[in-house]
Amino acid sequence: MGTTALAHLSNTLYAFAIVAYAVAMISLGAEYAYGRRGRVARTSAVAAPEAKVLVGAGGPDVTATSDSVTPPTDDDAPRDLNLAERFGRVGVALLILGALVHAAAVSIRGASVDRVPWGNMYEFTSVACLVAVVAFLVVLIRQPKLRFLGGFVLLPVVVLMFLGGTVLYAQAEQLVPALHSYWLAIHVSAAAVGTGIFLVSSVGTILYLVRVHADKVAVAEGTEPSRVRSLGSRLPSAASLDRMAYRTVAFGFPLYTFGIICGAIWAEAAWGKYWSWDPKETWALITWVIYAAYLHARATAGWKGNKAAVINLIGFTAMIFNFFVINIVVSGLHSYAGLN
Amino acid sequence: MTTVDDDRQDPQRVDTSVGTVAVDSVDSLSTKPAPPVMPPGRRFAWAIRGWRWLTSMRTALVLLFLLALGVIPGSLLPQRSLNPQKVDTYLAAHPTLGPLMDKLSLFNVFGAPWFAAIYILLFVSLIGCLVPRIRVHARALRAQPPKAPRHFHRLPESTSYENTEAGPRELADRAAATLRRGRWRVVTRDEADGVVTVSAEKGYLRETGNLLFHIALTVLLLAVAAGRLWGYTGSIIVMDGNGFCNTVQQYDSFNPGELVSGQSIAPFCMTLNKFSATYDKDGTASSFKGDITYTEGVSGPQKHDVLQVNHPLRIEGLRLYLLGHGFAPTFTVKDPSGQVFKNVSAPFLPQDSAYSSQGAIKLPDAKPKQIAIDGLFLPTAAETQKGVLTSIWPQATAPKVAIFAYEGNLGLDSGAPQSVYSIDRDQLANGALKQVGRKNLGPNQSYKLADGTTITFTGYKEWASLQVSRDPAQTIVLIAAGCIVLGLVLSMRLRRRRLWLRATPGDPGQGEHRTVIELGGLARTDAGVFSDEFRQITTRLRDKPAEPDGED
Numbered sequence: 001m002g003t004t005a006l007a008h009l010s011n012t013l014y015a016f017a018i019v020a021y022a023v024a025m026i027s028l029g030a031e032y033a034y035g036r037r038g039r040v041a042r043t044s045a046v047a048a049p050e051a052k053v054l055v056g057a058g059g060p061d062v063t064a065t066s067d068s069v070t071p072p073t074d075d076d077a078p079r080d081l082n083l084a085e086r087f088g089r090v091g092v093a094l095l096i097l098g099a100l101v102h103a104a105a106v107s108i109r110g111a112s113v114d115r116v117p118w119g120n121m122y123e124f125t126s127v128a129c130l131v132a133v134v135a136f137l138v139v140l141i142r143q144p145k146l147r148f149l150g151g152f153v154l155l156p157v158v159v160l161m162f163l164g165g166t167v168l169y170a171q172a173e174q175l176v177p178a179l180h181s182y183w184l185a186i187h188v189s190a191a192a193v194g195t196g197i198f199l200v201s202s203v204g205t206i207l208y209l210v211r212v213h214a215d216k217v218a219v220a221e222g223t224e225p226s227r228v229r230s231l232g233s234r235l236p237s238a239a240s241l242d243r244m245a246y247r248t249v250a251f252g253f254p255l256y257t258f259g260i261i262c263g264a265i266w267a268e269a270a271w272g273k274y275w276s277w278d279p280k281e282t283w284a285l286i287t288w289v290i291y292a293a294y295l296h297a298r299a300t301a302g303w304k305g306n307k308a309a310v311i312n313l314i315g316f317t318a319m320i321f322n323f324f325v326i327n328i329v330v331s332g333l334h335s336y337a338g339l340n
Numbered sequence: 341m342t343t344v345d346d347d348r349q350d351p352q353r354v355d356t357s358v359g360t361v362a363v364d365s366v367d368s369l370s371t372k373p374a375p376p377v378m379p380p381g382r383r384f385a386w387a388i389r390g391w392r393w394l395t396s397m398r399t400a401l402v403l404l405f406l407l408a409l410g411v412i413p414g415s416l417l418p419q420r421s422l423n424p425q426k427v428d429t430y431l432a433a434h435p436t437l438g439p440l441m442d443k444l445s446l447f448n449v450f451g452a453p454w455f456a457a458i459y460i461l462l463f464v465s466l467i468g469c470l471v472p473r474i475r476v477h478a479r480a481l482r483a484q485p486p487k488a489p490r491h492f493h494r495l496p497e498s499t500s501y502e503n504t505e506a507g508p509r510e511l512a513d514r515a516a517a518t519l520r521r522g523r524w525r526v527v528t529r530d531e532a533d534g535v536v537t538v539s540a541e542k543g544y545l546r547e548t549g550n551l552l553f554h555i556a557l558t559v560l561l562l563a564v565a566a567g568r569l570w571g572y573t574g575s576i577i578v579m580d581g582n583g584f585c586n587t588v589q590q591y592d593s594f595n596p597g598e599l600v601s602g603q604s605i606a607p608f609c610m611t612l613n614k615f616s617a618t619y620d621k622d623g624t625a626s627s628f629k630g631d632i633t634y635t636e637g638v639s640g641p642q643k644h645d646v647l648q649v650n651h652p653l654r655i656e657g658l659r660l661y662l663l664g665h666g667f668a669p670t671f672t673v674k675d676p677s678g679q680v681f682k683n684v685s686a687p688f689l690p691q692d693s694a695y696s697s698q699g700a701i702k703l704p705d706a707k708p709k710q711i712a713i714d715g716l717f718l719p720t721a722a723e724t725q726k727g728v729l730t731s732i733w734p735q736a737t738a739p740k741v742a743i744f745a746y747e748g749n750l751g752l753d754s755g756a757p758q759s760v761y762s763i764d765r766d767q768l769a770n771g772a773l774k775q776v777g778r779k780n781l782g783p784n785q786s787y788k789l790a791d792g793t794t795i796t797f798t799g800y801k802e803w804a805s806l807q808v809s810r811d812p813a814q815t816i817v818l819i820a821a822g823c824i825v826l827g828l829v830l831s832m833r834l835r836r837r838r839l840w841l842r843a844t845p846g847d848p849g850q851g852e853h854r855t856v857i858e859l860g861g862l863a864r865t866d867a868g869v870f871s872d873e874f875r876q877i878t879t880r881l882r883d884k885p886a887e888p889d890g891e892d
């Protein structure tokens with residue numbers, strides 16, 4: 001197959017992946033909306049604060065949390081549950097299908113240009129979103145009860161991929177000589193993986209804040225949190241959302257650090273200096289420092305919880321700013337966006 | 341059940357029970373400094389207080405934020421160190437705000453006093469915080485796991501069961517052996533009434549990794565600073581066939597660190613034999629190569645190398661980079677006095693991806709008036725619809741120049757430095773220099789001015805822009821960076837955790853052996869994962885792996 005044909009195929013698959021993600025998003029959103037407080041709220045409320053009880057109690061409950069299949073049917077509202085359950089399963093199936101198609105799109109793009117497929121903004125967006133989806137799937141394996149959050153993760157993914165395929169789109173092309181380096185593969189992939197993982201973390205963080213707010217309202221009204229029929233209170237417990245946000249950063253941060261260092265090594269070879277305060281570098285450093293502050297905040301009395309969550313979101317904002325504003329508006333040594 | 345409020349305020353700890361014992365033990369699993377407490381009214385209390393404040397977690401947090409904030413103007417405003425012209429343009433465009441911003445060093449953020457203040461404070465905080473932490477950790481590494489708490493039910497993880505086969509001593513020893521095999525650090529202690537306890541701890545490497553990270557970060561910052569002070573960069577444009585030697589005078593621009601002296605510049609000479617560039621069908625460059633001959637030292641043997649983008653030449657203490665390339669048109673000029681300037685040339689700077697290049701040639705010795713040429717060199721010239729020449733291909737397949745000729749006083753004697761790429765516009769403005777003609781020329785075409793001057797476009801040369809860099813601390817920076825990643829991976833992936841077992845002899849009346857085993861544990865991070873581990877260990881110790889435990 002010719003190069004152009006491959007590039008076309010890749011674009012088609014990319015479009016398919018967006019559609020699959022979008023439908024998965026709707027489906028998982030429906031699970032979230034129809035799922036009675038029963039299953040969701042109960043499993044999640046049990047999950048974290050009462051881990052102790054769980055361990056002590058042992059038996060089926062324990063398997064429920066660590067099993068990748070869904071927990072046993074709740075007796076509360078079987079009809080609703082089954083509907084939600086079905087939506088959830090369809091959603092995850094579509095999500096996996098989308099990820100496979102997406103991965104194929106990325107690989108074929110790479111084959112069509114005979115290099116790693118992350119040389120411009122379109123390609124980078126595509127890879128970072130793929131990473132976000134895969135990261136979420138990994139979270140699902142570990143914490144299956146978070147499944148119905150898929151809609152929230154997929155929303156930014158679908159938006160970003162849509163922007164990537166339209167505004168940021170660049171033809172499959174070769175790269176300037178400075179990009180002919182295996183460091184491209186290492187540096188940019190570490191950055192893309194970090195970006196995708198931080199995306200998942202920020203979704204977890206936003207939901208954490210929503211949940212905390214819902215809890216506060218519930219306390220103010222003197223009701224049990226799970227009784228409040230608001231969307232917020234259907235979320236998993238604040239603790240498990242917070243844990244999801246932390247774990248993803250704990251995984252992404254060393255990778256992101258590694259990515260920045262690889263960038264410095266590459267810069268040393270390509271530009272003559274390992275650090276030149278190029279705007280892109282600078283914003284990567286800002287992002288890094290903010291995530292370091294997030295990790296610190298979590299260990300600092302008085303900064304845990306809400307404040308740390310806000311820092312997490314600021315970190316993600318800095319990263320998105322770096323990607324869109326710095327790439328497109330501010331020019332620097334890193335001007336490889338592929339846009340004209 | 342844990343209340344909602346607890347969830348919110350302390351997400352990291354919700355898995356721990358509310359009791360303070362557990363919480364304190366969690367903190368004792370790291371070397372984190374305690375929040376600053378006011379020392380009693382001693383002399384120098386303010387100094388101690390200040391120091392505690394500076395080395396507290398909270399201050400580190402605030403300083404990290406300030407650092408992130410401080411860097412922002414450096415990335416959004418033009419910076420002198422990167423692009424002085426842009427700073428001037430900005431200042432011209434913002435006559436009121438500009439100078440104020442300049443006073444605040446906003447155009448030189450990375451050299452600003454306030455920026456230095458932030459990172460020096462952070463640095464001092466880092467060291468001040470690290471030293472005691474290293475001491476604490478060193479002690480922890482040698483210490484035995486702490487005594488078992490009295491009540492396990494207040495720990496985040498706890499369970500108990502009975503064993504009817506063996507006494508407390510034997511069961512405790514068995515458990516200790518199992519744990520040791522799992523690479524726990526274990527100590528067995530006897531309590532009153534025949535009670536035996538086992539204390540075990542694991543994951544010291546987490547704190548080691550965290551300290552490694554902070555130490556490496558400190559070293560990295562020091563090495564970066566050292567490299568700035570003792571390193572230098574120099575850049576130079578070299579024509580095909582020419583060369584240069586590594587002395588300060590030869591560079592077009594030279595940026596030494598504060599502690600670089602003329603002597604510390606390593607002797608080294610090179611000649612650019614041939615520069616070549618290749619392009620893809622669509623005009624993007626596929627490779628730049630500079631074929632060079634060089635000697636190390638004053639009179640070393642001649643060596644040969646090919647410089648490429650991403651492939652600098654690395655010799656003892658120096659790196660030589662090929663950063664860019666361009667064209668230098670050559671002209672032969674005959675002035676009205678009959679004097680001939682044969683094949684004069686100057687590098688022209690590329691303006692676009694098709695290498696339309698701009699520059700100037702100055703002939704101060706021309707008579708009766710000084711002569712200058714400026715304009716564009718177009719490697720593959722084409723005419724646009726409006727009749728303007730432009731280049732459509734980055735290689736010189738159909739070169740042309742579009743030039744202006746000037747006569748008069750070039751203003752070179754005034755002492756003010758002039759760009760080699762353009763004529764002094766002030767001289768034009770004040771009438772000392774006059775534009776006397778304009779023309780597009782192909783190879784070997786001539787242009788005759790009214791006063792008899794002839795200008796012939798005789799061809800072009802290629803040039804390469806090279807950079808020589810020295811950074812004596814660069815290797816240290818790299819090693820420190822590696823340790824940063826290693827330290828992070830260790831501190832993010834590992835968990836420090838403690839486990840206790842208490843074996844109590846049962847009521848003697850109830851049979852030979854009826855030992856009550858209680859188990860408790862806690863982890864500093866990722867309590868969810870520890871939960872699973874705790875359960876596995878419990879089952880293993882009970883030696884009935886298949887069956888889950890029945891009660892608390």
Ligand code: HEM
Binds near residue numbers: 370395398400404467
């Ligand atoms: C350049 C400045 C600094 C950076 C970039 C930085 C970064 C980090 C990072 C990424 C972590 C990992 C957090 C985790 O394990 O969850 C950490 C942990 C830690 N840092 Fe820093 N740090 C800096 C300065 C400091 C200073 C000045 C202190 C002293 C107050 C400090 C004390 C700590 C402590 C105690 C921990 C361990 C927290 C825990 O046990 O969970 N750091 N730091």
